[in-house]
Structure formats: C-alpha cells, structure tokens
Amino acid sequence: MENFRAFLITKETRALQDVPVKQLPAGDVLIRVRYSSLNYKDGLAVTGKPGVVRNFPMVPGIDLAGIVEHSDSPAFSAADEVVVTGCGLSETHWGGYAGMARVPAEWAIKPPSGMSLLHTMAIGTAGFTAMQCVAALEEHGAAPGGREIVVTGAGGGVGSVAIAILAKRGFRVVASTGRSELREYFEALGAADLVDRAGLSAPSKKPMESERWGGAVDSVGGETLAGLIRTMTANCSIASCGLAGGVGLTTTVLPFILRGVNLLGINSVFVSRPRREYIWKRLGEDLPLDKLDTITRVAPLSGIVELGEEILAGKIRGRTVIDVNA
Secondary structure (H helix, E strand, O other), X not given: XXXXXXXXXXXXXXXXXXXXHXXXXXXXXXXXXXXXXXXXXXXXXXXXXXXXXXXXXXXXOOEXXXXXXXXXXXXXXXXOEEEEEXXXXXXXEOOOOEOEEEEOHHHOEOOOOOOXXXXXXXXXXHHHHHHHHHHHHHHOXXXXXXOXXXXXXXXXXXXXXXXXXXXXXXXXXXXXXXXXXXXXXXXXXXXXXXXXXXXXXXXXXXXXXXXXEOEEEEOOOHHHHHHHHHHEOOOOEEEEOOOOOOXXXXXXXXXXXXXXXEEEEOOOOOOXXXXXXXHXXXXXXXXXXXXXXXXXXXXXXXXXXXHHHHHHOOOOXXXXXXXXXX
C-alpha cells in the first residue's frame, strides 16, 4: 500500500484525503487501523477548535485499534491485534482517523482476551478514563455497601461506562444528568437513582453542606465539582477527569482539612505501561460487554465533522465507534 485515506488537518484545511504511507511519523509498529472512537477532544480537533492539535499537519483521533502490519519490536508480530489510546495521538503524533498508523511499541496494548477490536474502541479513552476513576476511588477506600457514588456527565462516554462498571462492582450509583428522559437508559446501565445536575452546580455561600456522597466520578468540573466538594462524606474521594462545565474551580480548603475529602486528578493521556496494562485488564474483568453494546453505535469516518459538532453540543449519548474505512 502506497497511500491510505485519512482525515488530515493543516493550518488552512480539514478534509479526507489520500496520504502516502511514507508520511507517517516514526514508530516501531505499523498498524492497519480498523476503528477509532469519538471523544470530546476529537470534537474539538475535527471542528477546528484550539487546545488539542499542537503540530501540523495532523491526523486527529486520540484512539485507534487495528492489526499489526509490520513491527520492529519483539513485543509484536504481524497480524497481532493492538489498541492505542491517548499517548499524544492527535496532539503531537498522528492519530486514529486514518487507514494506517505508526506508533512506538511502548504505546500499543494487546486487547484483553475475548474483547474485540470494536469493543476496544467502544471503550476508547472515555472508557479507559472511567476505569481509571473507579480504580482510583477503590484505591482510596471506596467499597460497595457505603454511601452512594455519584457520576456527573452521566450521559457521556465516561459517565456511561463508569456507571456500568460501578454497578457491576456492587456500588449504589446515582447518575447526575440534565436529561431526565434518559432514566431508562441510566437504569439499564445499573444506576439506582438520578439527580438533576442543576442541583449539584447551584452556587452556595456555605463552604460545606450536608454530607451525602461516598465518592464521585466527575467529568464536568467547574461549579459541579465545587458542589461535589462541599457535599462529600468525610474521608471520601472525587475522581476528577473532565472540564465540560469549565476549567475554573471556586472552593475553600475546609472540606479538605475538616472532612479529609480527597480530590484525585485523572490523566488518561500519559499513563505508564504497567498501569495501562492494569487498567485494560480491569476493563476486561469489570465492564459488562453486553451493556457496552447497548450504548455503542458505529459511524463512518466520512461524517466525522458533523459528529464532532454533535459531541461538543452535548448531543452524543454513550459511545460512538468510528469505522475509518467507511
């Protein structure tokens, strides 16, 4: 193959086009890409918003899954299935919205046994982040049988996968959402109750309020995160992984020093290989694939700009897998 199709971004253009294989960036592993996925950062990149792409030209897509075409690393052989999430894809290194990719072997992971390539991209960075959040909460003392765990941004990819994982682990999960019409959707994933997101984000003059939550997965940030901090139970934790509601945070130190609240930052891009392998292992064990199937749709790469606009507008529910060959 001399050329492959890719969604290529330059400083002036964003379009599908044929690209020579020789233009791929350096790396040990050449991959024939089957699927990518749609994440909030992808929406920013494909619609031309700043904050993601740092080098031009760039192929966006922060996730990819495919078949090894050639490997200079003993860790992989031709025909191996591999998945790559984060690691600078779409930021400084060409990503998954293309028929071919070349990456350092250190970034590639073999999927858990029994997990298809399509499933890995239904998970993608969003699901990987959700599992990181759950693992972090558990490592800081969260356990089934305690107070409720609230998941903000529940209709998005991180929130949907987090609910499914937490429910399987035996936690009582509450979905925070502005879309009450999705009650059946959340209940099917395992949510025990819903709470209106407006209540969590309502401003307050009090530095602390009544204790309610035994843990939280927060992909919203802003006023929502501030509200969570005020209402956490003593010695419980919030896994903070997103900024859909803004990057600012207005709070006081009182919840931290009087209640021992833990604010756990989750970075899904640069994760050590041992930790990355552990998170994928946990996904293979703790994420019900039948529930993942119910929140996943497959869409063609040809419609990626429209899909990007939808996810930025908050119109995407669950997970969208991108068929890069369609």
